[in-house]
Amino acid sequence: MRPIICLVTPGNGASSALIDRIAAAARAGVDFVQIRERELDDRTLLALTREAFAAVRGTPARVLVNARMDIALAAGAAGVHLRGDSPPAFRVRSIVPAGFVIGRSVHSEAEAVEMEARGGCDYLMFGTVFASPSKPAGQRPAGTDVLKRVTARVGLPVLAVGGVSVDRASEIARAGAAGVAAIGLFASGNLAATIRELRSRFDT
Numbered sequence: 001m002r003p004i005i006c007l008v009t010p011g012n013g014a015s016s017a018l019i020d021r022i023a024a025a026a027r028a029g030v031d032f033v034q035i036r037e038r039e040l041d042d043r044t045l046l047a048l049t050r051e052a053f054a055a056v057r058g059t060p061a062r063v064l065v066n067a068r069m070d071i072a073l074a075a076g077a078a079g080v081h082l083r084g085d086s087p088p089a090f091r092v093r094s095i096v097p098a099g100f101v102i103g104r105s106v107h108s109e110a111e112a113v114e115m116e117a118r119g120g121c122d123y124l125m126f127g128t129v130f131a132s133p134s135k136p137a138g139q140r141p142a143g144t145d146v147l148k149r150v151t152a153r154v155g156l157p158v159l160a161v162g163g164v165s166v167d168r169a170s171e172i173a174r175a176g177a178a179g180v181a182a183i184g185l186f187a188s189g190n191l192a193a194t195i196r197e198l199r200s201r202f203d204t
Helices: 016-028 042-055 069-075 089-093 109-118 143-153 166-174 191-202
Strands: 004-008 032-035 062-066 079-082 101-106 123-126 158-161 179-182
Touching: 004 158, 004 191, 016 032, 016 042, 016 191, 032 042, 042 062, 042 069, 062 069, 062 101, 069 079, 079 089, 089 101, 089 109, 101 109, 109 123, 109 143, 123 143, 143 158, 143 166, 166 191
Parallel strands: 004 032, 004 179, 032 062, 062 079, 079 101, 101 123, 123 158, 158 179
Antiparallel strands: none
């Protein structure tokens, strides 16, 4: 099955350069672009999401908004990615239109099983799998052994997040993940080549 690749914005705020990068990622073949800009006020976040939605038009890429269902709906985004402290996915599902994508972050095997059982999610994002500069210092990564236990226990697609790289993609694939989510992809000099290589690692 084709791996899911989710590009997560780096949290540096709205800019034309960010929109250009989102557009390039969409053309390069990412499946999801998650707008994760927690410091923006509502008006700026809404404008950014609308620009991102326009930037991916004509490609298969879909825009998700981190935690903010209201912004996602107002901007015409494809869905929302819920944090651990967000409302339950089944409640969100009850008020969004058909086809609206709902994902959720989980951090343990037990949490993954619980979130699947409660319903409403289209996918789970598990991490932190590897050490990542975007996570607090001292936060212990779960590793691929725990990732493998999670993917064995749930039927939903599981995306690995945290320290994701091309070199680690084969290990992630062997653990049963359906794909990856990463901020670091924004730093790639050649997004198209990076994404092709990521996908190829899931085929081996």
